[in-house]
Amino acid sequence: MPQERGFEPATGDGPEFSEGTEVRIAEVRTAFEGMLQIRRLTGADHADPEGVPAPWELNRPLRAVALALEAAGIPASAVGASGERVITGYRVCDGEAPGSVRVEWTGPPGSGAAHDEEEALARCVTTLRRLGWTALLYRGPRRRRFLEVEAPPGARS
Secondary structure, X not given: OOOOOOOOOOOOOOOOOOOOHHHHHHHHXXXXXXXXXXXXXXXXXXXXXXXXXXXXXXXXXXXXXXXXXXXXXXXXOEEOOOOOEEXXXXXXXXXXXXXXXXXXXXXXXXXXXXXXXXXXXXXXHHXXXXXXXEEEEEEOHHHOEEEEEEOOOOOOO
């Protein structure tokens, strides 16, 4: 009997998904709706409970941010068997500050990812802010842009 795996949102550091697109879309939709339901249940005292990260998201921000981006239809990057980038899209990794997440726009050499990053990251900012995250745009080495994403002020208190 095959072992069932749990859902994992795309971080941009994994392989391309082998299952059909419709299957993946359904998995993402179910996971995202579950996240919104948790927000409604745990944030009932907020005017907009769907616009405030739930406690589990604050404890697993990388997973929560990746799920939000994938559910918004923003493509994730992916890596091939030898570790090379094979798809242009977002890459989510731990940020510099504890509890923060970094979002980059990356792709294979020659893909034009650097050219597209400003517009693509702006879409990520819009998605994340709508869901209550604080997302700030920075320029890093070689003038490449990236986002630093963290819980809204006061969310951890």
